[in-house]
Amino acid sequence: MVYRVVQWATGEVGKAAIRAVQAHPELQLVGCWVHSPQKTGVDIGELIGQAPLGVTTTNSLEDILALDADCVIYSPLLPNPSEVSALLASGKNVVTPVGWFYPDSSGVDLDATARQAGVTLHGTGIDPGGITDLYPLIFSSMTSAVTYVRAEEYSDIRTYGAPDVIRHIMKFGGTPEEAISGPMPKLLGGGFKQSLRMILDGMGFAEVEIRPSLKVAVATADIDSPIGIIKPGCVAGQQFSWEAFVGDEAVARIAVNWLMGEDHLEPTWSFGPTGPRYEVEVHGTPSSSCTITGFHPHSVEAGLVANEGVVATAAHCVNSVPYVCRAEPGLKSYLDLPLIAGRAHPRLHR
Numbered sequence: 001m002v003y004r005v006v007q008w009a010t011g012e013v014g015k016a017a018i019r020a021v022q023a024h025p026e027l028q029l030v031g032c033w034v035h036s037p038q039k040t041g042v043d044i045g046e047l048i049g050q051a052p053l054g055v056t057t058t059n060s061l062e063d064i065l066a067l068d069a070d071c072v073i074y075s076p077l078l079p080n081p082s083e084v085s086a087l088l089a090s091g092k093n094v095v096t097p098v099g100w101f102y103p104d105s106s107g108v109d110l111d112a113t114a115r116q117a118g119v120t121l122h123g124t125g126i127d128p129g130g131i132t133d134l135y136p137l138i139f140s141s142m143t144s145a146v147t148y149v150r151a152e153e154y155s156d157i158r159t160y161g162a163p164d165v166i167r168h169i170m171k172f173g174g175t176p177e178e179a180i181s182g183p184m185p186k187l188l189g190g191g192f193k194q195s196l197r198m199i200l201d202g203m204g205f206a207e208v209e210i211r212p213s214l215k216v217a218v219a220t221a222d223i224d225s226p227i228g229i230i231k232p233g234c235v236a237g238q239q240f241s242w243e244a245f246v247g248d249e250a251v252a253r254i255a256v257n258w259l260m261g262e263d264h265l266e267p268t269w270s271f272g273p274t275g276p277r278y279e280v281e282v283h284g285t286p287s288s289s290c291t292i293t294g295f296h297p298h299s300v301e302a303g304l305v306a307n308e309g310v311v312a313t314a315a316h317c318v319n320s321v322p323y324v325c326r327a328e329p330g331l332k333s334y335l336d337l338p339l340i341a342g343r344a345h346p347r348l349h350r
Contacts, residue, residue: 005028008073010034012162029044031064033057034057035059039057065087075314090117093119093325094119096123096124099191101198102201139290146283148252151279154278166226173228173231178235192242200244205246219233222264223260277296323337
């Protein structure tokens, strides 16, 4: 069966998702919503630097709702629950990297909408939505009596090709006070707390207390970056973490470490000899740990052309579509779906 797919938004994740849909034997792209009026009414192939694909973009929600489609890959910069609700109510499954990984009571209304429409909502991606929840769950299957779980990201934020987001939302280049009081702790916490609760619920931990933390590193000299010069005393590194405790015992930690390179930082944070990476560890009988590379660019310049982490996020969304379309209605996490696999390259597919 071939599933008809709509791509919602054409940022870096959206563009990568379009390419991944093209390579997937079970998917057909039939629509595309864009935010910018300048992108409206053009063939989607033009937006990704390819020949025409026969799909014209629109910035009308009503146009998308009217389409005959099985699933929407919903990847705007920030989520809008009313948009997701409308998509679900129109009878379309939704896969998204911007939320609903494992929501608490805040997801009840969308769950009800999806059930009533007979469709499914699934949050996925990479971090959160993969490294911080799916991977720990998989590794834990080979350990008994689990006592501690950690998933952590170490990334050079200079490779993220969204300068306005880095400066104005993430607050790099601003004061420490601006970063601490900015929107990122809440924006990130909404997703990573869901990851934390998913792995703890999946492994059967008792009720936990989640303690968030934000630490910043400042520049000690001018740092040249894609968002301009970061002046001494301004934010050039951030570490967000969420730790779960059962009583006084730490049982899980999820963290992200974002640095503007490794030079001229106070504190003197670095990536260490392994470089940018993801780490997952599970303590128990036996304990295991894993360092994951390949989802980070080899250089700043390469990352600004094609960031492997962004491509992986899109691929996880795209590969989830057939499984989500076949799932029972409602809001579904990794705890509800079968193992999701990629598909062979078109020249190798049976």
